[in-house]
Amino acid sequence: MTSDRLTSAPLTLGSPQSLYERIGAEGLHALLEHFYARVARDPLLAPLFPGSRDSSLWATTLEKQEAFLTGFLGGPPLYHQRYGHPRLRARHLPFPITPAHAGAWLACMRAALNETPQIDAASADELHQALSRVAVHMVNQPG
Numbered sequence: 001m002t003s004d005r006l007t008s009a010p011l012t013l014g015s016p017q018s019l020y021e022r023i024g025a026e027g028l029h030a031l032l033e034h035f036y037a038r039v040a041r042d043p044l045l046a047p048l049f050p051g052s053r054d055s056s057l058w059a060t061t062l063e064k065q066e067a068f069l070t071g072f073l074g075g076p077p078l079y080h081q082r083y084g085h086p087r088l089r090a091r092h093l094p095f096p097i098t099p100a101h102a103g104a105w106l107a108c109m110r111a112a113l114n115e116t117p118q119i120d121a122a123s124a125d126e127l128h129q130a131l132s133r134v135a136v137h138m139v140n141q142p143g
């Protein structure tokens with residue numbers, strides 16, 4: 001074994017890459033561009049978002065989600081640094097979210113993942129599963 005392998009092997013074994021490292025900042029940004037373009041066209045979801053009343057606000061929504069997901073996936077805690085504790089369920093309470101909204105949100109995410117070649121299929125599945133678990137907790141209306 002060369003000294004290169006001796007020094008690099010423990011690092012590779014000991015620190016599996018986070019989802020954030022696998023997806024990358026550019027992959028995450030591309031994903032969210034695709035995602036909010038779909039949300040903005042979705043008849044059920046769009047009316048909930050401030051961007052449907054002032055289209056310049058889609059950029060703010062995207063920026064907050066990008067900051068949140070960066071930390072959620074194992075990258076720097078940008079949302080915490082910029083906005084404090086996410087309190088995601090509380091921050092979603094002003095919006096009536098039914099199981100149908102959660103389903104539509106996840107369908108937009110699935111389609112956006114499929115449109116983002118920078119994200120490999122295994123990472124896409126892992127991300128979608130993680131988001132599915134969170135989306136259930138955002139439901140605050142029976143529907």
Ligand code: HEM
Pocket residue numbers: 045048049050057060061064065068083086088091092095097101102103105131134135136138139
């Ligand atoms: C279940 C369906 C969901 C719906 C219908 C929904 C809807 C919304 C709406 C309408 C906003 C306000 C946007 C704004 O003020 O610019 C928002 C904000 C946000 N959402 Fe969701 N959301 C859902 C699920 C999720 C999930 C699963 C996550 C995280 C994984 C998430 C993360 C966020 C974040 C970080 C914000 C910004 C909070 C803030 O600082 O105001 N949302 N969402």
